[in-house]
Amino acid sequence: MNATTADDVLNLEGRRVLVTGGHGFLGRHVVKALERRELDRVLSPSRAECDLTDRHQVLAFFKRERPDLVLHLAAAQGGVAWQKANQATAYLDNARMMDAIVDASIASSVDRVLFTASSICYPRDAAVPYREATLWDGQPEPAHLGYAHAKRGGIALLQAAYEQHGLSSCVVMPANMYGPGARFEPERSNVVAAMIRRCLEARDQGDASITCWGTGSPIREFLYVEDAAEGILRAVVRCGTPSPLNLGTGVETTIAELVDTVAAQVGFDGEIRWDHDRPDGAARVCMDVALMRERLDWLPSMSLGEGLQRTISWWQSFRNGQADT
Numbered sequence: 001m002n003a004t005t006a007d008d009v010l011n012l013e014g015r016r017v018l019v020t021g022g023h024g025f026l027g028r029h030v031v032k033a034l035e036r037r038e039l040d041r042v043l044s045p046s047r048a049e050c051d052l053t054d055r056h057q058v059l060a061f062f063k064r065e066r067p068d069l070v071l072h073l074a075a076a077q078g079g080v081a082w083q084k085a086n087q088a089t090a091y092l093d094n095a096r097m098m099d100a101i102v103d104a105s106i107a108s109s110v111d112r113v114l115f116t117a118s119s120i121c122y123p124r125d126a127a128v129p130y131r132e133a134t135l136w137d138g139q140p141e142p143a144h145l146g147y148a149h150a151k152r153g154g155i156a157l158l159q160a161a162y163e164q165h166g167l168s169s170c171v172v173m174p175a176n177m178y179g180p181g182a183r184f185e186p187e188r189s190n191v192v193a194a195m196i197r198r199c200l201e202a203r204d205q206g207d208a209s210i211t212c213w214g215t216g217s218p219i220r221e222f223l224y225v226e227d228a229a230e231g232i233l234r235a236v237v238r239c240g241t242p243s244p245l246n247l248g249t250g251v252e253t254t255i256a257e258l259v260d261t262v263a264a265q266v267g268f269d270g271e272i273r274w275d276h277d278r279p280d281g282a283a284r285v286c287m288d289v290a291l292m293r294e295r296l297d298w299l300p301s302m303s304l305g306e307g308l309q310r311t312i313s314w315w316q317s318f319r320n321g322q323a324d325t
Contacts, residue, residue: 008238009237010069012039012069012236015039016041016068016069017041017068017071018044018071019043019044019071019073020044020070020073020101021072021073022042022044023044023046024073024074025177025179025182025183025225026073026116026177026229026232027074029181030071030073030232030233032229033230052096052101053093055096055100055104057100058100062104062105063108066108068111069111069113069236070101071114071232071236072097072101074097075094075147076094077094078187078188079187079188079194083146083147084143084144087146087147090146090150091149092150094147095150095154098150098154098157102154102167105161105167111168112169113158113168113169114172114235114236115154116174117151117152117172117244118147119173120141120144120151121135121140121148121151121173122140123138123140125138128284129250129287129288130285130286132243132288135152136152155171158171158242168240168241170235170242171245172245172246173244173246174228174231175222175223176191176221176285177190177222178223179307179310180310180323181314182225184196192222192262192308192311193311196262196266196308196312197315199259202268207270210268211273212274213275213279214255214276215256215280216255217254217255217283218254218280219285220255220258220286221252221285221287222304223247223300224302224310228247228300231296231298235247235296239296246287246292247292249289249299250287253304259272262308262312265305265309
């Protein structure tokens with residue numbers, strides 16, 4: 001189910017597009033990308049307008065609004081600490097949303113569903129860089145078990161709906177995203193936001209040093225959110241079967257390199273210490289983007305340095321009440 005065919009390719013023009021999670025970090029950028037394409041039939045309901053965990057509300061919304069395309073970006077998620085402490089919540093909320101969306105999409109005969117899974121769905125012992133064919137070869141990292149299994153279940157559900165009902169769909173698996181609008185709360189932020197916040201606070205407080213967990217040697221991959229939005233729109237146009245597709249840069253960066261870059265860009269010139277008694281996490285996390293390049297005829301354009309600078313500028317403006325989320 002990997003080849004893109006003429007039957008897969010869709011024209012977005014004139015279609016009514018539902019973006020779940022359209023008020024969230026990734027969703028806001030996808031909505032903006034749709035608007036830049038001059039699509040004026042974009043739906044992005046708030047939770048008050050449609051609770052995605054409520055099957056009846058979702059079905060009623062679909063019957064009333066009749067979307068042609070569904071970009072399912074909404075997710076119950078957080079940083080590693082939140083996911084580890086909320087395994088059942090992460091599983092149940094994400095599974096309920098997915099069940100309701102797919103059920104309503106089948107009943108309403110939507111043209112295509114796009115689902116954002118995650119790179120953390122890969123087995124903890126998968127060979128790096130991650131290749132899509134290895135997704136089902138083992139268990140995911142235990143700290144992410146609830147979230148990862150809910151996302152895996154969503155992929156399996158789309159594959160079953162494709163086989164039984166002919167529901168056209170595509171699945172993208174983004175790398176670790178960052179950019180303007182990201183969550184910076186300590187319990188929900190990822191490593192990029194956490195490092196930006198800590199370096200800025202240390203600079204502003206005149207701290208002589210900051211201490212980071214581990215050794216700084218783990219390798220990660222980071223995807224700027226506007227690039228992720230562009231990749232998602234390319235995927236929904238070009239991919240009509242629910243085979244997972246990595247969405248990333250293929251560029252590897254150590255955590256130490258990330259911290260050094262952030263510190264330099266915010267102007268923190270204190271010492272960066274590493275607490276070797278704290279865990280490093282996985283030694284290397286990076287995705288193979290060969291299939292993405294082939295199917296989407298595209299690669300992300302934002303460098304990590306430029307993307308970090310834009311994110312830092314946004315966060316400083318947001319802290320000062322001069323930027324929206």
